[in-house]
Amino acid sequence: MAHVLTVAQQKGGSGKTTLAANLAVALTRAGHAVAVLDTDPQGSLGRWFMTRREAGIEDMDFATASAWGVSYECDKLKKTNDFVIVDTPPKVDSDLRPALRSSDMILVPVATSQVDLWAVDSVLDMADRLKKPTMIVLNRFKKGTRVGDEIDAALKDSGADRARTVLGNRVVYVETLGQGRGVLERGKGAWSTEVEALRDEILASLT
Template structure:
């Protein structure tokens, strides 16, 4: 089972929006998918409670017994577990990163967000966890977006598709849905699918490397 931890020490980076979008798209692609909300704000849980569809499943795992919880989910047939995390440095985040197959780091194209990336990367690298950046909530064709792409590419892998700031995301969230569920062929939905394809490609590469070793 793949554990995908979405982490950002900067609030407002679109972390919860990204994780629910990726999880729904993974479920739609035919994979058994689950969600775990470890953020005390509970935004992911609130969104899930507004859903009519009970998939992807929202699960509970005691972080003190996280490894055993992951094993139980894997035994139940879950292929992907997407984990939302709090926007702060907490001991629980170190535990989650230590068990992650990959960490996805959403970053807005702003100087403040780029400055805050270092704290998140320090935690990820300390855990020895593979990671990638996703540029989120970007305005199309701006100099800030280009500068952010160049800056992030120096620190690690960056998803080639940018998630732009579109009203489709909050509109879908009102009813507990994701953009790929409302209009699968919109630009917003395509961006999510493209980012998911990149995440899955990196997971496959990581699995192949682990098997070779």
């Protein structure tokens, strides 16, 4: 059965596209058929996909959709793929609801910023109303800093579901995104361990 993973966060710059692209690559490298669906008017995931395609890498499907076309595109892509990964605009309103409604899991990236943390509640509230499971992913995280410790503690106190895996604040994520690639295509390193662990954690939660 195909699964839809939607990456959503009200605050811009939280790393939604980076997370979506790297999960797409990680799932593809694990042998799954993957499609990415860009619903953000900025089109960052689409630019990433086209850069990838221009480099001769054609290992996943791609589509775009306006807010209310998400369900149709997801249903179509699920017929030929194991996973559909949806990137969304940085906002939480009625336009986001169709993407969340189509999802089997909603991934909410949170960077090392109190502002990112404050923006989480609206996504979690909407997901809860739609009875959709969520997973918060600490992204571009700076371990060992006071703000990092504060955010980690606040998430634990909130009782929100949080991935055990943390994605570090590494230049390689930015570099590979601009090349139409994922960090797993850069070779072995702390980044590959992180992304593979997150992929496996998500897969385990879907079973």
